[in-house]
Amino acid sequence: MRHIISILLENEPGALSRVVGLFSQRNFNIETLNVAPTEDPSLSRLTVTTIGDDRVIEQITKHLNKLIDVVKLVDLTEGNHIERELMLVKVKALGAARDEVKRTVDIFRAQIVDVTPSLYTVQITGDAGKLDAFLQAMAPVGILEVARTGVSGIARGDKVLSL
């Protein structure tokens, strides 16, 4: 099963490599990885999506917790949560397809953020499924380049991941 694990990490050099290294060292999967500093400059928040059965996920969270640089973590998929990913896509936009792309962009509530005579650069946010669906819809027109941020997530309701 797919899990989204959010981690508060010491904002130290080498901390990220310890997390990533752990995954390869212990033969765990990383599907997406997203990391940036938080409002507290001494902390980074890292969100990783991974796939594994309960036993594997339990080991992943235990081993992550064991890392000295990991301050706190939560498996968001254990409860209600919001997950978002941002994607920038360059799609061909020539002739009749130009209008078709614009219409699809609107349907997906995406935005065109850059334009040239031959292509649109589209920005779209949503969960991974929505982004995949958009790419599927665009495939016949011609996708030139894709940049995805990886999943970021937060729990719904009063639950807060902080110190």
Add this chain to the structure above:
Amino acid sequence: MESCQFLICGRGSNGQPLITARRVGESLYPPKDFRAWANRPTWPTPRHGELPCKGAGDLCRHKSPSPDKSAGPNRAICQGLASGAGLGRQRHTAALDTAGCPADRTRDLQGRNTVELLSGADMIARFLQDEGIEYIYGYPGGAALHIYDALFRQDKVKHILVRHEQAATHAADGYARASGKPGCVLVTSGPGATNAVTGIATAYMDSIPMVVLCGQVASHLIGEDAFQETDIVGVTRPIVKHSFSIRHPSEIPEVLKKAFYLAATGRPGPVVVDIPKDMTAPTERYEYIYPKKVKMRSYNPVTRGHTGQIKKAVEMILKAKRPVFYTGGGVVTGKASEGLTDLVKQLGYPITTTLMGIGAYPQSDRQCLGWLGMHGSYESNMAMHHADLIVAIGARFDDRVTNSTSKFCPTAKIIHVDVDPSSISKTVRADVPIVGPASSVINEMISLVQGHKIAHPEALTEWWEKIDGWRADREGKLYEPSKVDEALKPQEVIEALCRVTRGEAYVTTDVGQHQMFAAQYYKFDKPNRLITSGGLGTMGFGFPAAMGIKQNYPDDDVVCVTGEGSFQMMMQELSTCKQYGVGVKIVNLNNASLGMVRQWQDLNYKSRHAHSYMESLPDFHMLIEAYGFTAITVNTLDELEPALERAFADKHELVFLDVKVDPHEHVYPMQVPLGAMRDMLLSKTERT
């Protein structure tokens, strides 16, 4: 003024040998009494002009003494006192000299001393003193030279110069295993640090507290593929508990404190501290305060187990009909063997330990079934397989214990106590997991068990009858003793060793058949006595580990049981033993082949002995004598015991026993691969 002579040692930054100074008259070679040598009078701090600078390169850049005689030549000129903010970061530049200046102080307006000012290198030396480190094992080189100079100018921390950095880590590791305190290692950057990697991994796999200080090229050179540069933090990342890079000299006391704290608490492990050369420069000084405590928001090791879980576990323990305690290295490193012995004796239950846990419960006691797993005793593996309750404490269900996990102990419920939650349910699912240190959990269990009776005493009697039956099955059949004119059996050698040392020696081993024989046939009644590389299985571990133990326990017998294959991996340390007069005993079970590899080839490869035999073995007798030590060759059974008596006659003499043993001998029992615990080969012709 005292004159110096020079001794070549170490790697230079240009690859040339480095020259360090040594006082004439101080004999390097074997001090007869090591303890007296270790407690020798202080070497005075070299003063200006005492060390001739000729040929010493940048080691010795003495300049004329300060004109301020009252302040002494070592005073730095300090401006600006530490004032709250930025404490410790205040930079003080030594105006005059670059060496031989151990300390200075900031002064307040009245001229009173306030905080001590030290260079990064001196801070390291001072910190090690304040932390109570007695021995540091290492090997100098360009990036570590400032630190070496600081160590030279003090006499509390004794540096032991090994002959290969791997030996430094093993020696510190051996010391840590025997004493329970963190070992300390100092190596230079690049090859110095990479040579230490095997020793770090060895300590990591067996959860041994150790701090490894690595020199590093100066900060501005990092990433430029500078001479002797290696990203050692990156290289060691998967095999350390944690690692640090020093980014400012003022961080040194705190980072070192954290390193020792991390290494020794929770589940212990090695910690690497990477120290760029400019962090230890003698020209810059910062305030030094020894941090008595350290707090880390992301590291809070558990101090006790969950009471509810412990209660549940104790209920199960009292109700069990066929219980077995299965305990590991965590009981030894967690200093919980006394409690464990109490608990198990109170209950009257059988106990088996892992290889790493040997001695946590006295092996001569009837309740102890020996150790379990691949080459564990028949009765312990049988008992595990038929148990209805397994109480695992400080053990990690390693593949050398469980055999096939799918067939592991089919009828047993499992209670698993471990300080590291990630060890629980990693390979075998625990029914009652308890995260906590062995000692506190065991103590809590003892208090809960007291006043309660076990629910099924009749079932326990029956269980013991069964176990005694298994014991009787193998009684006298463990191996075939050698006949007249036949080669000695390695098992006989270990049994004789146990008799001669009354089972009280520190026994270190290398890896292979001799390791298993030592663990099977030496009877350990105390913890920390069998010192062996269990997790990583590092050949070459035993001899330097023995060296580290002997230096710290000079009045105890320390014996390294080894084989000619393993011994040749670290035999350069004979030279270290010569330098420091380390009287370890070495029992070389010489079968002229890599016994364990050969055994597997006999069993699985139709005796095709691919590269498992040793051609061109040295004449160990001559080799040992070349270092000035005593060697005894043993060929027959009647030579054996007199030779051992002779070897252990003098505690401070290194003696090497080259015992020629039967190369065809195999280690049994041996679990059948992919089988259950009870599936074992019992000899070359029998199996369960």
